[in-house]
Amino acid sequence: MSAEARALDAEQDLAKPGASTLPVGLLGHGTVGAAVARMLADRGEAIAGLTGRRPELAGVLTRSRGSFEEILRRSEIVIELIGGIEPARGYVLAALRAGRHVVTANKQLICEHGEELFAAARENGAQLRFEAAVAGVVPVVRVLTESLAGIEIRRIHGIVNGTTNFILSAMEAGADYEHALTQAQEKGFAEADPEADVSGADAAAKMAILARLAFGTPVRLADVRYEGIEHLISDDLQYARELGLGLKLIGTAERLAGGVSVRVHPAFLYGHHPLASIGGPFNAVTVEADSITEITMSGPGAGGPQTASAVLGDLLSVISAAGSPGPPVAAPVALPLLEDTDSAFYLHMEVADEPGVLVAVAGVLDRWGASVKSVLQRGLGENARLVMVTHPLSESRLRSAVGEIGELPFVRSPPRAIRVIEEEFE
Numbered sequence: 001m002s003a004e005a006r007a008l009d010a011e012q013d014l015a016k017p018g019a020s021t022l023p024v025g026l027l028g029h030g031t032v033g034a035a036v037a038r039m040l041a042d043r044g045e046a047i048a049g050l051t052g053r054r055p056e057l058a059g060v061l062t063r064s065r066g067s068f069e070e071i072l073r074r075s076e077i078v079i080e081l082i083g084g085i086e087p088a089r090g091y092v093l094a095a096l097r098a099g100r101h102v103v104t105a106n107k108q109l110i111c112e113h114g115e116e117l118f119a120a121a122r123e124n125g126a127q128l129r130f131e132a133a134v135a136g137v138v139p140v141v142r143v144l145t146e147s148l149a150g151i152e153i154r155r156i157h158g159i160v161n162g163t164t165n166f167i168l169s170a171m172e173a174g175a176d177y178e179h180a181l182t183q184a185q186e187k188g189f190a191e192a193d194p195e196a197d198v199s200g201a202d203a204a205a206k207m208a209i210l211a212r213l214a215f216g217t218p219v220r221l222a223d224v225r226y227e228g229i230e231h232l233i234s235d236d237l238q239y240a241r242e243l244g245l246g247l248k249l250i251g252t253a254e255r256l257a258g259g260v261s262v263r264v265h266p267a268f269l270y271g272h273h274p275l276a277s278i279g280g281p282f283n284a285v286t287v288e289a290d291s292i293t294e295i296t297m298s299g300p301g302a303g304g305p306q307t308a309s310a311v312l313g314d315l316l317s318v319i320s321a322a323g324s325p326g327p328p329v330a331a332p333v334a335l336p337l338l339e340d341t342d343s344a345f346y347l348h349m350e351v352a353d354e355p356g357v358l359v360a361v362a363g364v365l366d367r368w369g370a371s372v373k374s375v376l377q378r379g380l381g382e383n384a385r386l387v388m389v390t391h392p393l394s395e396s397r398l399r400s401a402v403g404e405i406g407e408l409p410f411v412r413s414p415p416r417a418i419r420v421i422e423e424e425f426e
């Protein structure tokens with residue numbers, strides 16, 4: 001019998017009742033599901049030693065095998081690793097309503113239907129855990145819902161999409177966008193269709209979940225302003241490096257006077273920011289609060305065994321907390337979602353190399369309340385490249401200034417503006 005056939009047999013060897021057995025239903029047996037099945041087999045004894053319960057598969061559901069109703073009947077805990085909204089939503093709701101604890105890695109489901117699922121968990125005394133839905137194995141959900149649940153979070157910055165971080169690292173090393181994307185696909189860090197990653201949508205769903213956990217207010221994908229990396233050019237990265245800046249796709253969730261802002265966009269970071277050194281396909285999240293200054297967690301954001309490790313951690317939490325409610329995803333509070341936030345900006349302009357250009361650009365910026373922190377000017381024959389970093393101002397004022405600069409007669413192509421994150425925590 002092949003090793004694969006033996007593994008399949010082991011999975012289908014349904015849980016036998018016994019004091020120390022914990023029957024687990026597995027929905028989905030793809031990249032993550034298969035890794036979870038392997039880890040349950042490999043780590044079962046260790047988990048039994050830690051918790052007094054030995055998890056055993058009570059059934060596996062895929063498109064071609066297993067019955068959900070049968071698995072539900074046999075399981076105490078259901079692990080959902082199908083992905084997407086339906087049928088995952090229906091299965092998770094049915095499991096919670098039947099009083100089963102649920103572990104999922106499904107960011108779309110939690111982002112779009114979190115309130116319905118959190119309520120079903122609360123009403124049925126079941127736990128719903130989803131550490132792997134945000135930043136893979138980086139334990140940010142646990143930190144927000146447990147370790148830091150008692151304090152007021154001010155801001156979260158995250159590199160929560162490994163594909164785009166890999167592409168930007170490759171661009172920083174000199175590749176153009178298309179080549180960097182091809183490299184990411186060849187190394188298995190990007191899907192054949194990378195749209196959800198490079199557009200910022202994947203990161204936006206994850207930041208919506210983090211904002212809900214940190215601030216209590218429901219945030220869905222449609223509430224998050226997001227911008228991707230498709231329009232970036234290698235020049236942006238090269239010039240910014242001379243100003244001491246590195247480029248990342250950053251998700252931000254922050255509490256401001258009057259509400260909450262949740263957004264994803266490319267942003268430059270100074271070298272001392274804790275996220276500046278996160279390269280390649282890694283994820284990292286920085287949580288800021290007055291009482292803690294900041295903490296940063298980083299690690300692999302995807303991959304079968306990596307994501308399965310986070311799923312297994314949730315399983316252990318469920319077993320340890322069985323009988324008590326958890327994790328504490330409180331009933332929602334509605335806070336206004338703000339769009340026009342302040343930021344420093346990097347500006348990149350191609351202009352005619354003639355007298356008076358710098359003074360004219362500075363004049364427009366000054367009228368819109370933008371003061372300039374640093375400037376680089378480089379001659380390109382008859383033209384010149386002008387790169388500036390401003391001090392913080394509102395995005396709407398910056399966009400107005402950029403629009404006006406774009407109309408000046410000596411400007412050769414539309415100016416490019418990218419946000420700069422200024423905190424360094426030195």
Ligand SMILES: NC(=O)c1ccc[n+]([C@@H]2O[C@H](COP(=O)([O-])OP(=O)(O)OC[C@H]3O[C@@H](n4cnc5c(N)ncnc54)[C@H](OP(=O)(O)O)[C@@H]3O)[C@@H](O)[C@H]2O)c1
Nearest residue numbers: 028029030031032062063064081082083105106302303307
């Ligand atoms: N892959 C990662 O690195 C990663 C990282 C973090 C989070 N996640 C999340 O983990 C979840 C699973 O991702 P994955 O990469 O493991 O996905 P995957 O490789 O595509 O596997 C999906 C599994 O679900 C099964 N499935 C699909 N539709 C189904 C249906 N209608 N009924 C029953 N089963 C169905 C598939 O069945 P068949 O085997 O019959 O096709 C397959 O076994 C997703 O929510 C994803 O966002 C993944």
